[in-house]
Amino acid sequence: xxxxxxxxxxxxxxxxxxxxxxxxxxxxxxxxxxxxxxxxxxxxxxxxxxxxxxxxxxxxxxxxxxxxxxxxxxxxxxxxxxxxxxxxxxxxxxxxxxxxxxxxxxxxxxxxxxxxxxxxxxxxxxxxxxxxxxxxxxxxxxxxxxxxxxxxxxxxxxxxxxxxxxxxxxxxxxxxxxxxxxxxxxxxxxxxxxxxxxxxxxxxxxxxxxxxxxxxxxxxxxxxxxxxxxxxxxxxxxxxx
Amino acid sequence: xxxxxxxxxxxxxxxxxxxxxxxxxxxxxxxxxxxxxxxxxxxxxxxxxxxxxxxxxxxxxxxxxxxxxxxxxxxxxxxxxxxxxxxxxxxxxxxxxxxxxxxxxxxxxxxxxxxxxxxxxxxxxxxxxxxxxxxxxxxxxxxxxxxxxxxxxxxxxxxxxxxxxxxxxxxxxxxxxxxxxxxxxxxxxxxxxxxxxxxxxxxxxxxxxxxxxxxxxxxxxxxxxxxxxxxxxxxxxxxxx
Numbered sequence: 301x302x303x304x305x306x307x308x309x310x311x312x313x314x315x316x317x318x319x320x321x322x323x324x325x326x327x328x329x330x331x332x333x334x335x336x337x338x339x340x341x342x343x344x345x346x347x348x349x350x351x352x353x354x355x356x357x358x359x360x361x362x363x364x365x366x367x368x369x370x371x372x373x374x375x376x377x378x379x380x381x382x383x384x385x386x387x388x389x390x391x392x393x394x395x396x397x398x399x400x401x402x403x404x405x406x407x408x409x410x411x412x413x414x415x416x417x418x419x420x421x422x423x424x425x426x427x428x429x430x431x432x433x434x435x436x437x438x439x440x441x442x443x444x445x446x447x448x449x450x451x452x453x454x455x456x457x458x459x460x461x462x463x464x465x466x467x468x469x470x471x472x473x474x475x476x477x478x479x480x481x482x483x484x485x486x487x488x489x490x491x492x493x494x495x496x497x498x499x500x501x502x503x504x505x506x507x508x509x510x511x512x513x514x515x516x517x518x519x520x521x522x523x524x525x526x527x528x529x530x531x532x533x534x535x536x537x538x539x540x541x
Numbered sequence: 542x543x544x545x546x547x548x549x550x551x552x553x554x555x556x557x558x559x560x561x562x563x564x565x566x567x568x569x570x571x572x573x574x575x576x577x578x579x580x581x582x583x584x585x586x587x588x589x590x591x592x593x594x595x596x597x598x599x600x601x602x603x604x605x606x607x608x609x610x611x612x613x614x615x616x617x618x619x620x621x622x623x624x625x626x627x628x629x630x631x632x633x634x635x636x637x638x639x640x641x642x643x644x645x646x647x648x649x650x651x652x653x654x655x656x657x658x659x660x661x662x663x664x665x666x667x668x669x670x671x672x673x674x675x676x677x678x679x680x681x682x683x684x685x686x687x688x689x690x691x692x693x694x695x696x697x698x699x700x701x702x703x704x705x706x707x708x709x710x711x712x713x714x715x716x717x718x719x720x721x722x723x724x725x726x727x728x729x730x731x732x733x734x735x736x737x738x739x740x741x742x743x744x745x746x747x748x749x750x751x752x753x754x755x756x757x758x759x760x761x762x763x764x765x766x767x768x769x770x771x772x773x774x775x776x777x778x779x780x781x782x
Contacts, residue, residue: 454692532731
């Protein structure tokens with residue numbers, strides 16, 4: 301599904317933003333970049349900021365008008381960090397994902413970004429089926445263009461990537477969590493050491509018992525961590541003989 | 542609530558990323574930026590990329606070590622776009638917001654970002670209570686540093702800006718979470734006791750140090766729990782005189 305999104309940057313002024321947008325797309329698994337009348341492209345600055353996403357730049361399509369850039373799309377979504385009177389339905393990035401999920405046949409989808417200083421023109425706005433507004437600080441809503449691309453691309457990845465959210469964590473045996481029984485053994489070991497050192501008798505046993513249990517339950521101990529604590533407690537007991 | 546988040550950038554190489562991060566924070570209504578040993582700061586490039594967020598740069602705190610930067614924080618969250626074996630619980634940015642909502646007393650919160658090329662060091666990783674992983678394209682996970690800052694700041698804004706102030710949870714002073722500085726003090730106390738009992742010298746010091754740090758970072762200690770452990774350690778040291 302991610303291959304069905306085309307990011308259209310209209311009249312981009314700074315080539316660095318084009319490069320950074322390419323990187324922002326690729327890191328989220330998107331690849332279609334279209335440029336409408338960019339001020340300066342191709343450019344060394346764009347390539348530099350793209351890092352190793354220069355394949356996205358190389359395959360970027362360049363158009364003279366937004367009309368041409370979105371001609372093959374079945375849904376056109378305008379973007380803005382600012383709030384203003386808009387002709388189309390205003391949604392958050394997260395709501396946009398829901399809307400697209402409800403209309404699976406409306407692909408390809410164009411996500412349209414205006415020029416850096418003034419955003420989408422009125423003509424561009426009227427071309428959009430939806431308008432997505434990224435929530436920002438009302439006192440400073442100056443979201444960088446490539447950052448806006450990054451945020452929308454991120455929401456699309458969360459909504460449409462097939463891959464599981466988080467990778468499998470490889471865990472060494474020693475880093476596997478201990479059992480409840482092993483935890484009880486550790487707490488008894490602590491209890492013994494606390495008695496032998498004389499700490500426990502001066503205090504409220506029950507309260508300490510409850511808190512030690514709580515503390516080490518929260519900690520989700522691994523075998524290696526338990527072994528360290530037990531080694532320390534053995535040394536304590538040895539010294540208290 | 543947004544004022545309780547401190548973004549800590551460790552050993553940042555490119556000043557442009559510092560400026561872009563300042564802008565990324567301000568546009569989401571965040572303001573606390575801490576820099577640990579930046580390669581080049583202040584710098585004209587940082588100021589340029591900050592756009593009109595240079596007040597965030599001007600008020601940025603600069604530290605020599607990550608420990609100092611997070612000393613006053615009650616939750617330390619590491620960030621990565623890469624997958625690897627991690628010592629602490631791995632969550633998505635969205636899950637992180639939920640976790641923080643469930644533990645409203647654990648502020649200030651530090652969000653820790655490693656250096657551009659290699660991310661967090663092992664020592665930095667082991668300081669974290671949680672680890673947040675931004676989902677990316679497994680074939681190209683090279684998320685720009687300022688883009689990572691932007692994405693986390695965006696999720697925090699969605700999670701915390703609109704919501705009314707969190708309901709006042711009545712928590713006894715003794716059950717408040719300890720600060721990172723207090724945790725460092727406790728770990729030093731353990732270290733002293735482990736030396737005095739003879740446990741530490743027989744073992745691999747560095748490995749034990751790392752695991753003790755990790756264990757008690759995960760445990761999210763309260764004052765009462767810290768006091769019990771310190772009381773016990775005092776008794777141990779008393780017996781080892």
